[in-house]
Amino acid sequence: MSALTGVEVGQLLPGFSRTFTRADLVRYAGASGDFNPIHWSNPAAAALGLPDVIAHGMLTMGTALRVVTDWAGDPARVRSYSVRFTKPVVVPEVGGTVVTFTGTVTKVADGLATVSVEALCDDVKVLGAVTAEVDLG
Amino acid sequence: MPISEDHVGRSYPATAPYEVSRAKIAEFAAALGDGDNPAYAGADPIAPPTFAVVLSSAAWDAMFADPDLELSLSRTVHVDQRFAWQRPLRSGDEVSATLTIEKVRARGATAIIGISVALATTAGEHLCTATSTLMHSTGEAA
Numbered sequence: 001m002s003a004l005t006g007v008e009v010g011q012l013l014p015g016f017s018r019t020f021t022r023a024d025l026v027r028y029a030g031a032s033g034d035f036n037p038i039h040w041s042n043p044a045a046a047a048l049g050l051p052d053v054i055a056h057g058m059l060t061m062g063t064a065l066r067v068v069t070d071w072a073g074d075p076a077r078v079r080s081y082s083v084r085f086t087k088p089v090v091v092p093e094v095g096g097t098v099v100t101f102t103g104t105v106t107k108v109a110d111g112l113a114t115v116s117v118e119a120l121c122d123d124v125k126v127l128g129a130v131t132a133e134v135d136l137g
Numbered sequence: 138m139p140i141s142e143d144h145v146g147r148s149y150p151a152t153a154p155y156e157v158s159r160a161k162i163a164e165f166a167a168a169l170g171d172g173d174n175p176a177y178a179g180a181d182p183i184a185p186p187t188f189a190v191v192l193s194s195a196a197w198d199a200m201f202a203d204p205d206l207e208l209s210l211s212r213t214v215h216v217d218q219r220f221a222w223q224r225p226l227r228s229g230d231e232v233s234a235t236l237t238i239e240k241v242r243a244r245g246a247t248a249i250i251g252i253s254v255a256l257a258t259t260a261g262e263h264l265c266t267a268t269s270t271l272m273h274s275t276g277e278a279a
Contacts (some may be wrong), residue, residue: 018170029163031168032191036210057215062169062187069186074177075225078186082219091188129217 004072004136007113009106013071015102019061020055020091028059041127054088060099060126061085064117065104068132071115077135079112084128089121097121111137139207139275140248142241149199151233154259155192157184159228165191183225190218192226193254193267196234200252208273216249216270223263230258239268248273 025039037044045053061083061093069075078094091097099121116131162184166177169185176183201208226232233256240251249272256265 024168024170031165032194034190034194034279036249058187058190058218059168061218062190065186066169068250069171069174069176075174075186076183078219078222080219081186084217085215127254 004077004113004134006071007108007136009105009108011105013067013103013105015067015100016070017098017100019096019098020059020089021096022053022091022093024096025053025055025091028056032056032058036057037082050088050090052062052090052092055091056095057083057088057127060089060119061130063099064101064119064127064130065132067101067117068110068115068134071103072134079135081132083130086128087121087124087126089126099126106131109123111135138141138203139243140241140250140273141243142206144206144238146238147203147242148235148237149203151195151235151257152192152195152199154231154233155195157188157226157228157230157232161191162188162228181228183227186220186222186225188226189222189256189265189267192234192256193236193265193269194233196236196254197252200236200238207275212274214272214274217235217273219268221268222264226256226264230264232256232264233259234267246275 007087039056101119103115103117107115113134115132119127162182165188166172166185201210234254236254239253242249252269254267257263
């Protein structure tokens with residue numbers, strides 16, 4: 001892969017929105033092997049005091065990284081990635097829930113770019129401290 | 138005795154080897170809404186970076202099954218997650234995961250648990266370290 005050049009602190013990465021539906025949660029459950037019923041069963045979510053079924057935190061985390069991999073071109077450039085699960089993404093049975101993802105370059109040093117990603121659902125951050133390190137070489 | 142600082146440093150045997158397959162990579166990429174990414178397709182695809190969770194979460198089972206710790210997955214909240222990759226996982230990799238308890242802070246009915254899971258090929262090549270903070274609550278049933 002050729003080097004990523006001209007990367008600057010403050011650079012905004014193209015963002016996107018994704019609507020998470022119950023079908024998406026079922027699909028992620030199967031793909032990831034995480035069959036915790038709070039991600040597909042209304043009674044299981046209610047038993048934990050949740051307003052409704054919630055998305056897998058790892059689904060939101062994995063989707064958010066697309067801001068970085070779409071920009072970087074080759075996902076193999078990603079060296080590290082971390083998030084805090086600050087607020088669950090509640091996914092009703094009918095319709096879905098839109099989460100908007102955007103990214104900003106916060107640091108460029110030693111051949112690595114640090115990217116901060118924001119994940120917003122109804123203007124509320126659902127992930128915190130979302131940070132990826134990308135190999136520019 | 139429930140989980141405490143005394144359990145820091147405890148490791149569990151590596152998980153059974155898991156072979157990363159093209160089909161599973163494609164399935165996982167599609168679940169992330171990234172099924173069109175060419176890196177995840179073709180004859181020799183890499184896995185989406187967060188595919189590592191498939192392996193790391195399998196390593197959690199041993200800790201939750203440890204009777205000394207009195208843990209229950211249904212009373213556990215995933216607080217944060219970090220991955221650091223040596224290289225991407227790719228189809229054909231045979232991977233095992235080894236979990237170590239790195240940190241425990243128990244206060245009353247709540248324990249904050251820091252774990253680290255090392256992913257390596259069965260040939261011994263280190264691939265990825267997945268670290269997580271979990272919050273476990275005992276007491277009233279969830």
